[in-house]
Amino acid sequence: MSDWNREKRREAHSSEHESRSHGSSRWSHCRKRGVDGSLRTKRDPEGSDKAHNKERHDNRNDSFRTPESAGPVSRCGRRSDWGSQVEDDEMRRDVHRDMQRRRILGGDATQRERRASSGSSGSCDSREGDSMETDEGVLLRRQKQINYGKNTLAYDRYVKEVPKHLRQAGVHPKTPNKFRKYSRRSWDQQIKLWKVKLHAWDPPTEEGGDKSLHNINELGLDDVMDIELDFPSLSDSQDAPAPLSTHSLSLEDEDCMGTPVKVQRTDSTAEPGI
Amino acid sequence: MENSSDDYRIQAFDLDTQMLLKTALKDPGSVNLEKVSNIIMDQSFKDQVFSKEAGRICYTIVQAEAKQNGSVFRRNLLNRLQLEFKEREETRGRSLQEWVCFVTFICNIFDYLKVNNMPMVALVHPVFDCLMRLAQPDALMNEEEVDCLVLQLHRIGEQLEKMNAPRMDELFFLLRDGFLLQEGLTSMARLLLLEILEFRAGGWLLSSTAHKYYYSEIAD
Numbered sequence: 001m002s003d004w005n006r007e008k009r010r011e012a013h014s015s016e017h018e019s020r021s022h023g024s025s026r027w028s029h030c031r032k033r034g035v036d037g038s039l040r041t042k043r044d045p046e047g048s049d050k051a052h053n054k055e056r057h058d059n060r061n062d063s064f065r066t067p068e069s070a071g072p073v074s075r076c077g078r079r080s081d082w083g084s085q086v087e088d089d090e091m092r093r094d095v096h097r098d099m100q101r102r103r104i105l106g107g108d109a110t111q112r113e114r115r116a117s118s119g120s121s122g123s124c125d126s127r128e129g130d131s132m133e134t135d136e137g138v139l140l141r142r143q144k145q146i147n148y149g150k151n152t153l154a155y156d157r158y159v160k161e162v163p164k165h166l167r168q169a170g171v172h173p174k175t176p177n178k179f180r181k182y183s184r185r186s187w188d189q190q191i192k193l194w195k196v197k198l199h200a201w202d203p204p205t206e207e208g209g210d211k212s213l214h215n216i217n218e219l220g221l222d223d224v225m226d227i228e229l230d231f232p233s234l235s236d237s238q239d240a241p242a243p244l245s246t247h248s249l250s251l252e253d254e255d256c257m258g259t260p261v262k263v264q265r266t267d268s269t270a271e272p273g274i
Numbered sequence: 275m276e277n278s279s280d281d282y283r284i285q286a287f288d289l290d291t292q293m294l295l296k297t298a299l300k301d302p303g304s305v306n307l308e309k310v311s312n313i314i315m316d317q318s319f320k321d322q323v324f325s326k327e328a329g330r331i332c333y334t335i336v337q338a339e340a341k342q343n344g345s346v347f348r349r350n351l352l353n354r355l356q357l358e359f360k361e362r363e364e365t366r367g368r369s370l371q372e373w374v375c376f377v378t379f380i381c382n383i384f385d386y387l388k389v390n391n392m393p394m395v396a397l398v399h400p401v402f403d404c405l406m407r408l409a410q411p412d413a414l415m416n417e418e419e420v421d422c423l424v425l426q427l428h429r430i431g432e433q434l435e436k437m438n439a440p441r442m443d444e445l446f447f448l449l450r451d452g453f454l455l456q457e458g459l460t461s462m463a464r465l466l467l468l469e470i471l472e473f474r475a476g477g478w479l480l481s482s483t484a485h486k487y488y489y490s491e492i493a494d
Contacts, residue, residue: 082356083349085396093390
């Protein structure tokens with residue numbers, strides 16, 4: 001099975017790279033020649049469906065690679081591996097379902113009820129009169145960031161320990177409401193602060209850093225580069241980057257990566273160069 | 275609904291592996307899920323009986339893992355499936371049996387692994403690609419492949435059509451042509467093709483008279 005495993009890791013690499021805009025597939029169809037100078041053959045259209053063409057990546061010109069990837073690399077943000085496609089699809093559906101709920105629940109009556117109760121989680125928090133955030137791209141991005149925070153041991157422990165009706169504003173972390181209108185900076189900052197607060201519920205270990213890595217493994221983060229991931233120490237709320245492997249690791253077999261080729265330090269300016 | 279492990283047909287595996295699979299079904303987070311997905315897939319490509327229902331065990335593991343907030347198994351499964359799909363032509367060249375098992379498996383996954391009760395969009399075109407391949411003239415000459423093709427259409431044809439009707443039309447153009455024009459088809463192959471043509475024409479249902487024709491014992 002070693003061949004298969006090698007292939008798979010290369011796939012994982014290349015799908016990670018997709019999010020780093022090293023692919024040029026968006027423009028490649030306009031180019032007459034590939035990177036190596038050879039004339040590109042006209043791709044025969046198998047269907048007008050865009051999703052369909054996206055899956056024809058396996059036919060893409062071999063010249064569209066990065067040094068680390070074994071295969072052609074696609075435009076950042078559009079992951080062509082099936083695992084990611086299905087996850088993205090699932091998230092899109094969840095977000096749409098949430099939107100529908102908000103529209104129905106976010107009406108007048110519910111607002112009055114909500115004000116009367118204390119410590120609600122703000123699920124109907126789009127203020128009356130404010131329009132909801134409805135841009136799908138924005139909602140998906142925000143949902144992804146929320147998911148990263150929620151897929152942590154810290155969050156699990158927090159939720160078990162503190163039931164919603166006992167949450168105190170300011171003390172207990174509250175998931176930012178993706179349906180409210182915020183600027184990008186404001187939103188990103190809220191997420192950051194939320195995650196910092198969640199760390200108070202990290203499971204006890206010798207080094208806090210190890211647990212972060214464990215969480216990363218559980219998440220299978222292969223497109224982590226498109227959001228900032230800071231894990232500052234609790235005493236210091238500034239952006240103090242911690243070393244983080246941004247590989248999409250084979251999740252149970254950490255040791256087989258050896259020394260990660262690209263152990264990156266995340267910092268607030270994001271993209272590490274290759 | 276608690277399925278006994280018999281429902282998953284894991285008897286084909288050795289006892290250690292059976293243990294591993296049973297654990298994966300109950301507590302996925304405690305096992306190496308990449309390994310589990312590979313084991314299941316390897317077996318599916320060898321064993322057509324297993325591949326016909328392997329989707330079920332996969333679905334259960336995916337659900338169990340989702341409760342633990344994980345998605346390792348599904349991701350591994352799909353990505354390996356994608357690799358195998360890319361190499362399907364080589365597989366077919368090497369072994370018809372493996373190729374047929376692969377198609378059976380991917381269709382079974384399409385059938386069972388739903389996302390929010392909808393089939394996985396990512397698999398629609400690949401599944402069609404496989405079925406179209408089975409409908410090619412060279413494949414129609416092999417009863418094994420025709421048999422596989424009609425079996426899959428019986429099981430997932432209706433769902434597939436809902437996801438992409440034009441491609442289903444395209445496929446059935448090929449099937450009509452195959453039935454009508456292909457020389458050298460065995461009579462069994464022609465029978466299978468005729469039945470599936472009628473099946474779809476009836477809205478993915480065989481009329482009772484047609485059913486009698488195709489499936490009743492011939493009276494002496």
